[in-house]
Amino acid sequence: MGKILKGHGVGKGQAEGEALVTRQMISNDYIGFADGVYREKDHELDGQKVGGKILVFPAGKGSSVVANSLILAKALGGAPAAMVFERANTIQVQSTLLAQIPAVYSLKESLLEGIKTSQKVKVDADNGTVEIL
């Protein structure tokens, strides 16, 4: 069993995948619904594929449409497999709940230090844990 990071679960379910870590806040509005490519001018993830990944970021941002955007991305295949974030806010938590994407936030240790891009990780929303595989 790999190292387990403990946090607060949002919603239900588990997902495994490759981690993609950013130190900048993200908006679901910029995730390509079908191709899963993140497009935000001057963002460090601009042009990178987040679809199917475990997206790790400080917090969500953006307009009130972000939940609908994530629901649509989930339906059309572009959504991340799970989300792990440092700070919870209403729009991001409700987005993951409504799109039924497992999420964990507020890990005991700084999550951006604890998880590295390309690591295989498992997110468990039921237990609020992230396991480095």
Place this chain on the structure above:
Amino acid sequence: MKLTKEEQSLLEGEKGPGVQRSMRHLVETGEAFDAERLIPITAAHLVMLEGQVAGPAAEAFFGMPEPFLEDVTSFAVPTTLNSICMDLSRPEKMNISKDVQECVNKTTPKAIERYVSRGAIPTFTCTPYTIVPLTYGQHVAATEGGVVEYVNSVIGARTHYESIASAVPAAVVGKVPLYGLHIRKNRYGQVLIKIGDDLVPEIFTYADYGAIAFHAAALAEDRIPVWIGIPTMSEAALKYFTIAHCISGAMALEHVVGVTPEAPTLEEAFGPNKPEGTIIVDKKALDSAYEYMSTADKSEVDAVVLGCPHLDINEIKEIAQSLTGKKVHSGLRFWCGTNEHTWQLAQKMGLVDAIEKSGAFVTSNACSGTCNFPMMPDLLGVHTLVTNSVTCAVMVPATSGNQVLCYYRNMKDCVDIAVKGRVS
């Protein structure tokens, strides 16, 4: 979470599946934030996304609210509605082709019926508080970034930053989980924002207010800002200023010392908090925001959008005055957007005629700039637009996949560009 007997029965499905799913969503949200209980709200504001856009996107959004509305006969609290996608009563004036009208008519009337038949108030505006006022300290559930920011910051009512999809369950049940901005101690400032010595707030345009807020909010991220150095602001200035915070940042509340109600003084704005940092917004920051939001490169302009559709009567008067004796460039669409209440007032004052004499149009209830141009760039023939709205300038390129690009300019420059047909 502790639920009352009545709440528990709703969760068990006593009032039908829509109420049950809505309750479940509120409980799941509450649990994610360790909320102890639900609290009643006195009003809600909803965005009918399926009626605010048109085409395939509207079809895609249609199914989303349905689980929460199944067998629900009326919303539990007074519920206002956001803008719709087009001015349905004046399509010919907007020079909208039959194709576009048909596309809109497939979904928008059905969307309106869905909410109005359940008792929603057909305000169709992103400034609902101007028609159905709220008061300080009221607990409400609002979505639409601009409404959330204004309601929290300027009115001092309390709302979460509800996403569009999550405001429906709150309106159905008439409650929200008690956490975050509904609790006074979570509403104090966290980061200080100062106006640089090389800027003069007294001569800020609406676009300047949007630009400084857009720039600073990106740096403040999700910390509640406290602005100092802005002596006074009009309702319109506050509208442009507050909404820009949620486009680049993630806060749903900001304070302006001496202007907004929870910030009579710097000390009261921060309460027990120590400022986590200071952001200075100077001339360079202002210019960089204009530059960031100006993504277009062609000098020929297809459309000018003022108010999308948030114009108040004073702004409409300003536009009418600046268009006096002028003609909008042939082939360019110049849309000025407001709500039906204000449109009627402007009509009575002769302002609609004054503006339309120039070739511009005053549209009612329509989120046309932000919603239609990105969804139907080819049908409407618009690929380059000019606006003084941060939302429009940032969201249109994003939602159109960069098929429609923008120039961010102040109102006076927007009018000049509409006349010339090009950005010089």
